[in-house]
């Protein structure tokens with residue numbers, strides 16, 4: 001069923017894998033939005049994230065993403081920052097799951113961690129899919 005925005009504007013058809021479609025459908029039912037609203041909002045947010053990261057961290061570029069780490073080239077430090085996901089220890093009663101951690105800064109809140117969160121590069125690490 002088409003909502004108001006698709007009746008009056010030109011629309012484009014895309015192919016979505018069945019796995020992603022099922023995951024998104026479950027998510028949008030919880031959020032109470034249409035599939036079209038979700039796709040348009042998500043794609044716009046993705047473009048805005050990249051625009052923001054170019055303003056916020058113009059000296060950091062994504063070098064490589066392996067199965068378990070994001071490698072960021074920092075031209076200010078002239079170093080490669082390695083950001084990984086670490087699991088919260090069992091003793092941490094306030095947090096569960098993962099947090100992003102930068103090995104060169106020995107920090108979970110440095111500019112490299114923030115860059116990987118804003119661009120979403122940290123979300124590409126396969127450890128997240130193994131836990132899901």
Ligand SMILES: [Zn+2]
Pocket residue numbers: 081102103104105106107110111112113
């Ligand atoms: Zn760092």
